[in-house]
Amino acid sequence: MEQRRGSNVPKEPDRVRGSNDNAWPVLEWESLRWQAKLGSGPRYMTEAPYLPYKAAIPPMITNVRCTRAGEVTAAVEDAALAIRDFDHEFGNDIAPFSAILLRTESISSSQIENVTANARSIGMAELGDDSKRNATLVVDNVAAMNAALSAADSLETANVLEMHRALMRHADPGGAGRWREEPVWIGTSSASPVGADFVAPDAKRVPELMDDLMAYAARNDIQILAQSAIAHAQFETIHPFTDGNGRTGRALLHAMLRNKGLTRTVTVPVSAGLLNDVTGYHEALTAYREGDPDRIILLTAEATFRAIDNGRHLARDIEDARSKWENGIKARRDAAAWKIVDLLVRQPVVNSKLLEERLGLAPATIWRQMQVLEDAGVVQGFDKFKRGRHWWSDDILTALDAFAARSGRHGRG
Template sequence: MSTPWPPIGHEKVDWVPSGRPTVGLRAEPLRAVVFEAAVPPLIHDSSPAPSAEVAALAEDASLELTRFDATLGGEVAAFAPLLLRSEAVASSRIENLTATARSVFTAELGDERKRNATLIAANTRAMSAAIDLADDLTRASVLTMHATLMASDARHTPGALRDEQVWIGRSSSSPVGAEFVAPVSSRVPALLDDCLAFARRDDLPVLVQTAVTHAQFETIHPFTDGNGRTGRSLTQAMLRSKGVTRSVTVPVSAGLLTDVDAYHRALTAYRAGELDPIVRLTAEASLRAVANARRLVDDLHDVRASWTTRVTARSDSSVWRLLDLLVHQPVVDAATAASRLSLAPSNVYPLLRRLVESGVLKQKAEYKLGTIWRADEVLSALDAFAARSGRRGEATALS
């Protein structure tokens, strides 16, 4: 049985409506009402103690994450960006932001026509920023993650803590009767600093510490939007800073996608003082993510092997390096390919043409982007990874 964890408290707060009209509704009444806002406990000196069963599961999952990171060996440099992008896509899907792999890669080349794909591309950049800041788990680093994530969202202030009340559920115009009402904004800076002080400790089991940090962060809800995606970026930064992963981003969010309702129930249980649900869910999500990521890597190896049988060239031809690039960057324009291969653009076109003729690539003129080339077999493997993430019972076996 787990040791009790301090539950959140509550405080009564006056809600004074703005009086502004709400979408599709008449103006809010100006009569002040009272609601209850959460008062999370300070946790920086607390020691979480889940049940023995859940603690053992978390330790197994932590070791499995480390094992997967190590098994990629010399392929780490190539697979790391692809796995990071897969985590960003999965984290976005939890917020109901979905897009095909093709749309996301095209957005990264500058196509802004599909909003979801553009937001997911921003989430990829936020994940990357989180990894770069893994050794600096402070308020400043979290603000940088959020600023990167929300840079193109004019409705919110990127990289700034909220100065207004936020809540989840029921009415969009009032926190009265909401499922969860976050702490008042004046409490946010101290609560966030306390949460990150807990995250920096080096005397706790890492996956337990990571799960608790994430749940506490989501309870604080420090931003007006982007809390979930920023919090999951922080999770990846913690795994890297603690040495659980050293080179790759294991798509843990993909594991959470198997049961998003359970994820939200675990956060609710945490706020009531129960540790086991969020720790168990994080551990199980990590195990599912590793199994799913291994299958993705195997699928991509198969794709690359099939290309070798279709392409004929001298052993020193740059076409082989282009094939290696396409496994991990399956949508390119000529400038991107040339830059990544350190070739002049004029020398890339013949290589791209050869791969179109071999059936490896398809070519298309995109609005405002010019001509792009895509490797559909890689994109299909990535979409299959995303589909497995959202189905119960898939990708659970360890190998």
């Protein structure tokens, strides 16, 4: 749980080296002092306003060279080949499938942070319905993913800030797109970092650490998937924002895959694979901080295979739905109904305004064509109070919810 509150009073670093003498550099630590708020927390805190704690000092990694074990190198290469095959197979096959996969990745990445919403609520949020907060947050995650892919040509810190701005524009408008200026930590207490499981680096270190990370991300002499997994782990260690670090970090991973050419059209829903073992994911991040990057690399490779299998299952479900529609729609091939069908695959909840804006259809045409699709069982119509007539596709919504269910959110034990 990411928490922060109060103020931080640093003193001169008291660096303590980690114990794992690995080829990959380990964290160092510095002693800082926490200024408790008088009148808050337990009695000892009000009587001792300055409390010592240890904050991480992540290593600079721009020029780090680390030889992978043979089995790790092989697993990463196999996963990279699977990604390329998946991208080639579906990138030009189902035209809207890239948008569907980006949505599923955003949903899964949000689920890792316990932000869950069903496909219909998300569809409504995309149309401006803000009645379900989690659905709005997932839609913002979709925006962050789009920002990540749009910025993939240039791996710069400014683009990371833009991803975060898109993600947090509703949840934290004041902090969106800004490096944090306060301590953040992972632990059970919201009152103090003292005794926390992990305290991220002092806020003053964040800009330099992020510049170093993005320089590492720009290197071209490392296996792409391994490099992306390490960059993600380093990002989570830096924790550069007050909130939204996990989702932004996973968006960065996809920006790197696109930047390096491992993906060209589709977004492999890696987060859906990570959801199968959230505990293992967190343990792998801890191992990285202790000087063992292989666990997060292997976990990312394994998640890739699970995500691809799940993505293929989703593609089959969508193809089955479209085949059923083909047999049921009574309209000429040049009718607007078929354009609407293509839109429904990537946006399964629509209204008149969206159809007019996206497809340039007149209101009378929309009502006529949507009636054709209702008669064919492609969509179901409903009236949303003060928002007019809406339609949704049960077939696509069911396929998306089934994808999420197969991903699940599991721990160990």
